[in-house]
Amino acid sequence: MTAPETERTSVPEAEELRERALASLTTARARTTLLTSCVEDPDLTAQHSPLMSPLVWDLAHIGNQEEQWLLRAVGGREAMRPEIDGLYDAFEHPRAERPSLPLLPPAEARGYAAEVRGRVVDLLTAADFHGSRLTEAGFAFGMIAQHEQQHDETMLITHQLRTGPPALTAPDPEPVPLFPGPAEVLVPGGPFTMGTSTEPWALDNERPAHPVDVAPFWIDTTPVTNAAYQAFIDDGGYETERWWTPEGWAHVRQHSLTAPLFWRRDGGQWLRRRFGVTEAVPADEPVLHVCWYEADAYARWAGRRLPTEAEWEKAARHDPVSGRSTRYPWGDADPGPAHANLGQRHLRPAPAGSYPAGASPLGVRQLIGDVWEWTSSDFQPYPGFRAFPYKEYSEVFFGPAYKVLRGGSFAVDPVACRGTFRNWDHPIRRQIFSGFRTARSEAL
Template identity: 65%
Template sequence: MGTREKVEAVLTRARRRTAGLTDCLDDSDLVAQHSPLMSPLVWDLAHIGNQEELWLVRDVGGREPVRSDIDELYDAFKHSRRSRPSLPLLNPAEARHYVRAVRDKAWDVLDSSTFRGRPLEEHGFAFGMIAQHEQQHAETMLATHQLRSGAPVLTAEPAPRVGVPVTEKEIIIPAGTFTMGASDDPWALDNERPAHSVYVPSFEIDAVPVTNGRYLEFMDDGGYCRPELWSERGWAHRCEAALEAPQFWESDGRGAWWRRVFGVPEPLHPQEPVVHVCFFEAEAFARWDGKRLPTEAEWEKAARWDPTTGRSRRFPWGDSDPDDSSANLGQRFLGPAVVGAYPSGASPLGVHQLVGDVWEWTSSPFEPYPGFTAFPYREYSEVFYGGDYRVLRGGSFGTDPVACRGTFRNWDHPIRRQIFSGFRCARDISGDER
């Protein structure tokens, strides 16, 4: 597939998903704020169009603005999510008209693009950036749907409930240097760059993400009542927020747990990866299990390093893009698949489901790589470095393949759990285990 065809495909797929997440709701649901953590969905819709206008229509295309008067309204850094409902936003009909008008101009820009010239235009980077931006907002909108009350509006096939047995519980990753990050991937974002060598001591990492069944064992062993398992800050948050279980879990009072999934209560499946846990919960579980969370470098080495060739792959299974057999991505389902459901997506050393299903918390703060350069604007990554964030890796069932690869970095505050977040554990290994 050539660059033009690829761009057309990813932009079309992103817009189809955006429409699916907004057309299913009436206007009152679109303008409502379903959580102070999230924007009204109508804001996300017009913001998607505004970013496309700024970068594709005006910058790359040099075209006349569609609506320059609304730039400030949809600048994410000028208005907090909590404050956005009070802004004079476009109404749903106006927002839909706006994004259609912008897309029509973007198609004209694509038709005339040579994908050469400035770094922003080389290999269609700006188009890839906008497709990733829209899909990232689509995942955010999906999280808003999970927070929304009212009758269910989303439908999908159930995720796979049967997987191959994964006999190894932990996988040894040998000590050594590997290439972390990306320099050659034309659509990699600035925080993934540049590629650089990192030495990682030997360690063990869980072969699969932590499951609901394992997490229930932690809960049954008093995990939420034992301060020694939590960091000082984590315990303070657990008490202040009255955490007793992952978000959206509900007990029937007789020992059985259910999970609310986009408005539908479902029995908890013990072999699905646990989802909607914050960093502090993941950290406490790891300490209870005699382990720790992996560092970002450990996670990426487990996901990308090929011991046979010594090189880093784009994905655990190789360099080819994800397909339906390798990972649970793209909102094909409305939840994680059971562990072992994607054996063809395992890494060369046998680590499963590193991509898709749930974002995985790491212990690493969000910091720049050596030689980082902000591109094409500081507000994508640079302004977040050094803040109160932890890195998440791997993507979730709600992440589109265009916004997911072995080098992709996500980050969020350690208290956040409305995101589709889970984790797996790691541990140091002694000399006689190597």
């Protein structure tokens, strides 16, 4: 039985969804092209770290996922290259093994991804945005745009790991005066709505919306800076066992960690390597490339702790005046250049205290963009969670082996970043664009 016209997506709404989906896919593909065309083919096929895939694997995987979910699942089309599905199944082949696979060479991978995209654009022109849960509000197209942007961030990490001359350039963020605001703000206690049931392109682990009661707590106004982290190093932070969890201390000793990844001491100065350039570590930037163990140890040294995931989201979304949970710290409007450092617009975090237009109602800054922020929480499902459209996106990762990161980094596109978005990784990971801020419980 056909649903009444009033219950279906109106023509203007359908056209708006079509334009949004096309714009998101186009933006992602332009970035993929940049990341895979700025180096020669040998750099595309090489494995620059056993932690990462060859760039050419990511390129064809992006096309293969788009074909499987949009052309096959949504469009009902026959498989274009069924014989390659297994090669680009992320769960079938660990990253360290992928260079040994019979991968598509660069030209063929580019051609395959381009052909898939051409067919997807044709499909999008006639797509029904009300036919199923997969197509409702263009979800499948948004999911694929987010998937490509997530792999673009992964490829940017690979670019950071590769050696040799710089291949990417971007303007630096605008300099800002030294942040004069308070070091921390008090987030009032009480319930708030965590997660979402209404954000149309939210992924399964962000759902459903549910009430969470959070005790009052203090949270850093900005992420922890390089200067602050250097004070931890200078005070013997990496040599003092009492700041570390047993697992963290064992990891530090086993791998001889003495500073964030890509840092090295040159006389009395700390230097870092950033996308092929060696430079002095900037004091006022949020610290980058630290693992969860390092963030947790710093927080203990500072007499503080990492915020829980619920605390982080309350600081980022709760409006104490209206009582609402907003999409972003600044409200419900999509991110713009004045709100946050997103989308690979820059190749580094902005100085701490930047983007006052992106602050929360309580004045907390840079909760979105710049650096992923470690929280103290394990990655777990929300009450009422249902895997969709496949359990391998979130469900297989739930448990104590993964810690939650929030907020996005300069490498995250706005389509894959919002106040409810959840990232997760092993607590030893440092190649990711990760930093943190600290919190403390309100004194009784």
